[in-house]
Amino acid sequence: MPPLPRNDPRQYDDLAGEWWRPGGHFEILHWLARARGALVPPARRPGAVLVDAGCGGGLLAPHVERLGYRHVGVDLRRSGLEQSAARGMTAVTGDVTALPLADGAADVVVAGEILEHVTDLPGAVAELCRVLRPGGLLVLDTVNATRVSRFVTVTLGERFGAAPVGIHDPALFVDPGELTTQCAKHGVRLQVRGLRPSVPGLIRWLLLSNGPASGPLGRMIPTRSTAVVYQGMGRKQEEMA
Template sequence: MRTPTRPRNDIRQYDDLAGEWWRPEGRFAMLAWIAAARGRLVPPASRPGAILVDLGCGGGLLAPHVAGKGYRHIGVDLVRSALELARDHGVSPVRADVTRLPLADALADVVSAGELLEHVTDLPATVSEVCRILRPGGTVVLDTLADTALCRFLAISVAERVPGGAPRGIHDPDLFVDPKWLVAEFARHGVALRTRGLRPQVRGLLRWLVTRRGGTPMVPTWSTAVLYQAVGTKEAS
């Protein structure tokens, strides 16, 4: 069945592509690789009953990479079909807008925002909510796309044209995120972010493009001009 044409960044695309979340060779394969890299940044829980809030959790791709670390894993998303999949992978689902979270202040020991920030239309409100629900001393981990010409070329002009690559129209390049702005905005809320670039391992990516089998390790890089990670800690009160 042909996928309907949607406007850029339309969340209905995730319902159209619901069967792709957990396919190793599917359209969301790179999201799974990035989730594995994000999971490595999540520290083990430091207390009983610790909570990890996974914003933009999608189909729950982070779940296997934080299982056993001691958290109750709460996933927040607007897409019902994705939340149903996340529930099947041990995530407690919450359907909500990330700019108005129905969660208490200082609830989370860890907040994850994976491949989310480049999709939101009110980035300051989203950052504010991330910091509001994060406990003092808690950790935020995120990854997103940079607001650069290079990123727009690779993520839109190239990735959306690779067979089996990113779905056409999944991103709106006008929403890509300047890493310097993001660091400054988190700092306003008492969270000091450290950023680093992230990219697929070249050999693994080429093997995957040819065979569509296995995963591709994501490796750190010095440049934050395309895809980047950030990790930070909220100031203790």
């Protein structure tokens, strides 16, 4: 069969076994999930809902399971949702540009490593903000639209096995200025900061990617530079009385 086009979501079916394989292709996604989870506060009320948009195999689950939320994962691919459900999440099939959820359904919306895969960024941001209740928290991370990020993520990443070949389309990478502008249109003032992998962890991963690993090999470290990967966090404006 011919290779799938870049950014084709069907690739995640072929890679379904990588979501939880220690040291596998998705190892760095575990580091990012841990960094996202660290930004999520404990639930403020009984029955609080956390919507995990583009949840994949449910990597965020262990980092928020004790915070008191009903964890709802939305994704296009059933292969990932089955793994999310196995980790206690409520799995919902859906597109981040048309979330099958009511307005204001979520106390927290998390969008981890998904915005660089959508072809309609304004539509995706509008949906993330629509399902967020006033005063709710938006947490995200994505890949910047820079030459450096294209070189690191695609050229180097694919060549050395740090990213599956064809998983990204660099034309969809997300400028943080555009993202903050889109969020502001929907009442969310987004603050961004850069992230980078720990160097020892990255070296261990590249050396042990096909060998044994007992747990995460590294972590993400906050940095001033947003040139490659960055986090965003902001609360939705409260409704006026």
